[in-house]
Amino acid sequence: MYAILDIETTGGQFNEEGITEIAIYKYDGHEIVDQFISLVNPEIPIQPFVVKLTGINNAMLQSAPKFFEVAKRIIEMTNDAVLVAHNAEFDYRILRTEFRRLGYDFNVKTLCTVELSKKLLPEQPSHSLGKLVRALGIPMADRHRASGDALATVKLFKLLLDKDVNKEIVKELIKFEIQKGISPKLMDIVESLPSKTGIYYIHREDGTIIFIGKSRNIKKRVNQHFTGITKSAKKIQNEVFTVTYEETGSELISILKESQEIKINRPIYNRMSPKSNFSWAIYAEKDAEGYLNLNLQKADGRKKEIKSYTSLQEGKDALLRISSQYQLCQKLTGLFQTKTHCFQHTISECDGACVGKINAEAYNERVQNFIDKNIFENKTLAILDRGRSITERSVIFVENGIYKGYAFYELNYQITTIAILRNIIIPMPNNRDTRHHIQSYIRKSKGIKIMHF
Incomplete structure (x- = not known):
């Protein structure tokens, strides 16, 4: 649990400042679960430059509660939580100073978003908070007021959690919870998980990730681990301390994210998982008559592949569907070996490219339509998909034919340029596996929107 806060003060001499406003949002790593916002009577005058900066003046604070009147609520909000702030050293010092004046030793773990x-x-x-959220497209209201700055810090922290692919923030939180004596049972762990699409991380007691998985129903899949009877399931059951998760909304992001984070974190029980091996691929080549032929061959990294497959049979099955969908000749796709016309022409399902009945230009246009829909070469595009909530969208970004990564953004974010998109993207590697996953998802999925730049 995180207590994300911002404090406005009177200004003045070091350690003589007083709090004029405080905002705390309790955040469980996925959503805000509680909040506390209040003006505070500091019982000392506010410095003129602070009045100008925040808009808070002495008159506004005359009827506000004094610090000792809100101290109990602050302790409730920060107890058993990591305190998060932009320049946490300052906010933590101010809080400790105020509590020290009350004779109370306020001591919590902190994280600084700077x-x-x-x-x-x-x-x-x-x-700086203002410039950073602007660069990331995060909308910000009530700048230099506690509630506005704290809420912007929540949104920034949410993005930083997404960016932390090594899971260092989450691992530190688990260590903190261990110190607090929190040790959930398997049933408690399952009950705390959502029945939503995303990635889950199974941790040992020291925070080490021992398994990473993806599912369209995280709760159901983790329950299968905890009730399984295989050797690997038993090992996980014996070693699990807790399970953390990230909702993705988009199934494609969960597929891409799982693959990459297994490579980064190298969980011991993922090593038994079979690796994808796209050893067959479709290539396009012109024949002597100028017709574009599609050829299914062993993958060759020196050539520009259109689509790739894990087996010869999978490739053949796909090529049959492609030939039917785009009205392509089975002879020119290598599915029907003959020196004359193809069998489909015999039954009037091929319009005769195999025997020159239609010209190469007309036939090649159909082949090119297939190529254009299945290759990223030199394209810059954003795939917009479901987010983790109804107010959010996800985006998978491909720039100049290279997969760059993914991001989440609220519907009111100002994603107006590629520059802002680049800033919020969680970087991901571009390889044959990622291209295959993205192309397959585009082909199979409904309800996604593709923006071309």
Whole structure:
């Protein structure tokens, strides 16, 4: 659990400042579960430059509660949680100072989104809250007021959690929970999981990830691990301490994310999983008469493949469907070996490209339609899909034919340029596996939108 907060103060001498406003959002890593926002009477005057900056003046605070009146609520909001703030050192110092005046030793674990953003967003020229959220397209209201800044920090932290593919933030939280004595049972773990699409991470007690999986129903899939009788399931049951998860909304993102994060984190019980091996691919070549032929061959990294498959039979089955869908000649796709016309022409299902009855230009247009829909070469596009909530969308970004990564954004985010899209993207490797997954998803899925740039 995280307590994400922002504090506005009176300004003044070091350790003599008073709190004028505080906002705390309790965040479980997925959504806000509680919040506390209040003006505070600091019992000392506000510095004039602070009044100008925040709009909070002395008159506004006369009837506000004093710190001792909100102290109990602050402890409730931050107890058993990691305190998160943009420049956490400042907010934590102010809180400790106020509690010290009450004779209470306020001591919590902290995370600073300035430091996290420097590590996870090193390309950003500025890590101030205002400039950072603007660069990421995050809308911000009530700048320099506690509630506005804290809510912007929540959205920034959410994006930083997505960017943290090594899961260092989550691992640290698990260590913190262990210190607090929280040790959930298997049934409790399953009950805490959502029945939604996403990635799940099975951890040992020291936070180490021992298994990563994906599912359209996380709760159901993890329950299968915990009730399974195979050797690997028994090992997981004996070693699991907790399960963390990330909803993706988009099934494609869960597929791409699982593949990459297994390579990064190398969980011991994923090593038994079979690896994808796309050893067959379709290529296009012109024959002596100028007709574009589709050829299913052993994958050759030196050639520009259109689609790839794990087996020869899978490739042949796909080529049959492609020939039917695009009205292509089975002789020119290599499915029917003959020196004359193909069998489909005999039964009037081929219009005669195999014997020159239609010209190469007309036939090649149909082949090119297939190629254009199944190859990213030199294309820049964004695949828009479902997000993790009804107010969110996901995006998979391909630039100049290269898969760059994915991102989530709220519907009110200002994603107006490719530059902003590049800033919010969680980088991912571009390889044959990712291209295959993306192309297959586009072909099979309904309800997705593709934006071309």
